[in-house]
Amino acid sequence: MTQTGFQNIIILGASGAIGSALIRILLTASGTKRLFALSRKPIENADPRVTSIAMDLEDEDSLRTAAAACQLEGGIDLIINTIGILHEGEPIRPEKGLRELDPETMARLFRINMIGPALVLKHFSPLLARDRRAIMAALSARVGSISDNKTGGWYSYRASKAALNQLIRTASIELAARRPQVICVGLHPGTVRSAMSEPFLQRYTKNEIFEPDTAAAALLSVLAELAPAQTGRIFAWDGQEIQP
Numbered sequence: 001m002t003q004t005g006f007q008n009i010i011i012l013g014a015s016g017a018i019g020s021a022l023i024r025i026l027l028t029a030s031g032t033k034r035l036f037a038l039s040r041k042p043i044e045n046a047d048p049r050v051t052s053i054a055m056d057l058e059d060e061d062s063l064r065t066a067a068a069a070c071q072l073e074g075g076i077d078l079i080i081n082t083i084g085i086l087h088e089g090e091p092i093r094p095e096k097g098l099r100e101l102d103p104e105t106m107a108r109l110f111r112i113n114m115i116g117p118a119l120v121l122k123h124f125s126p127l128l129a130r131d132r133r134a135i136m137a138a139l140s141a142r143v144g145s146i147s148d149n150k151t152g153g154w155y156s157y158r159a160s161k162a163a164l165n166q167l168i169r170t171a172s173i174e175l176a177a178r179r180p181q182v183i184c185v186g187l188h189p190g191t192v193r194s195a196m197s198e199p200f201l202q203r204y205t206k207n208e209i210f211e212p213d214t215a216a217a218a219l220l221s222v223l224a225e226l227a228p229a230q231t232g233r234i235f236a237w238d239g240q241e242i243q244p
Helices: 017-026 060-069 103-127 155-178 198-203 212-225
Strands: 008-012 034-039 050-054 078-081 134-139 182-188 234-236
Touching (some): 008 017, 008 103, 017 034, 050 060, 060 103, 078 212, 103 134, 103 155, 134 155, 182 212
Parallel strands (some): 008 034, 078 134, 134 182, 182 234
């Protein structure tokens, strides 16, 4: 049986590839007591430990209401926001050059990849446990690293993830000042087979592509080992820190 050390958990983006994989794995963990599964449309899960809640990342009132529904006496041990956007078919796709930049596309990626997570931090971080280690995590991406950018392109996605990384760092400082046992981090899951990655998988070898359950298990292993001194950082699926 899986051991994670997390009892009360919130997963945002519960219907996505990684979100649903996290739920599957966490429900096999002996310590899991309550799991709040948040997504635009409520998921179906017969496990009595699961509470499914509808939530819209682009609607602050929706986030506020969802957070209120997740309050537990004793607090939450783990909150993971798995929601992100890279493309939406033809209207929104990663830019190859400056000539393709579109302000509406850029604004949408920032709304989903940075502003939404910022509001999640605002409304959900108060739910974290106060008397023990508790973790707030968001899915980021290696391409959000400025120092690691060797190929260019993907302007909006890179910039929005870089902004997310800065948001995580800044929030971690505030949270640590008030609650030293809280850990706030970003996670890079690797290249995961999903609807988001499907158009780009041909550029990777089979060994470079992770199935959602593999990626989710790796991320949970990383989270299980984190200490408060590591707050504010970005970690890849293998536990290696990604530099800004």
